[in-house]
Amino acid sequence: MAQSEDMARFLEAAARPLQSSQVVDADVHITYNSEVRRQVATYMEKPYRDYVNPDTSKDAYPSHGWPKSLGGTRSFQITDVTSPEDVIEPLFDGFGVDSAILNLLSPGDAVIKTERGLQETRAINDWMLDTMLDAHDDLYGLIILAGRDPDHAAEEIDRLADEDSFVGAFFTLGQEFMPPAGDPKLDVVYQALERHDLPAVYHITGLHRKAPVLRELEKVSAWHATGPAWAAQLALTSLVLQGVPEKFPDLEFVLLEGGIGWVPGWLGRLNREYSQWRSELPLLEKSPEQYIRESMYFGTQPLPEFEDPEHMRNTIEMIGADSLMFATDHPHYDFDHPRAMDKFLQHFEDDERERVLAGNARDVFDLG
């Protein structure tokens, strides 16, 4: 009987148009390819303009050092996103997404020269505004930051916060010069974000520059399963245990592409660490779990794929629909279709489903 009930639910889900809920995509990547770099370079002055322009600089970025194209046949990119149409056609027209929040994995904390990194992130923001965000009312963007220079990052937030289409600020985790997310030297950035009522958004990268042990895993799959989740765990742990939510109680935090399966375990683990090491964490007035539930949000991608779908339901329940934010990760190869998320939301109340697919993002990013 249970099986036929499941089948009935499945058929109902398949028949239920996704359009019955709005969908906000919290994680869409602009592809930083030669075409975009050439345009970004025009926003920069010499000498760093020449570093960024692919026509004048052949080796502009440190190698990621990872053989990610398996046998030369697979890329991490499904396609490129370099124009508004590259979002509108596949996501709005194809996936049923209603609003997309764009970012660009920041080279600002990856390149060797600090000044170049700062100028480049600023130029990327200007290019993004002019080329991507001004083109469509449902395209929003995150202010790309370099965490290596917190004062500059705070100035960049002040410079752009009044632009309605910038709805948060974006750190790229795991890059060589990005400090831990909760590093007190970033407080000046969090102060600026709180001042402008903008959320802090963190996106993982592979972390292998900071954690060389990941290279020893040999398999791309092994690195990809561990590095990003680890980067997200580091950020979450650093933020909470350094007391950032206590220092900036009005600030909201979003972690993208770290996955969600590990989150329930981490809530319990951080609670335990806090109870045993409280004297080391005197700023905290509440349990880590309370801070996380009150102020932190998790992008749902990449969705975990348990053999028993019930376990996914348990995972969502443990994290809570209030703390999840749907994200595709378009145009990367490990993207999630909205329907993949929605399939797991059928057991939840309509308002919980709506919050995961759109409402939480709409509130946190204050989308118009």
Added chain:
Amino acid sequence: MSEHVVADAGEISTPGDRLMVTIGSRQIGIFNVNGEYYAYPNWCPHQDGPLCAGPVDGTTDAVYDRETLTETETWVKDGEILRCPWHSWEFDMVENEFLHDSDITLPSFPVRIEDDDVILIL
């Protein structure tokens, strides 16, 4: 309610002194905290550890200045914090609460000194 003479007052007359007494099946720790007496069960609600056998210490407090963005840590409650020897849960003997979660408290027992006797009231 029953009163028990458990020791001579001289055994616990100095701040920092403690006594462990057994009454029936109950083990109870009695502490002189800056001249005040406190008695708690020798039991930690975390994993049933022998709380009252742990070190008496102080702890850190912190304030964050939102203007200057600086955190200042200070040492506080010296002699008032009992730390469970098993997992280091910090118990504030004066406030009767665990520092990481003030909702967690312990049964406490009155103690009085009378005619050179330490009297525990259960």
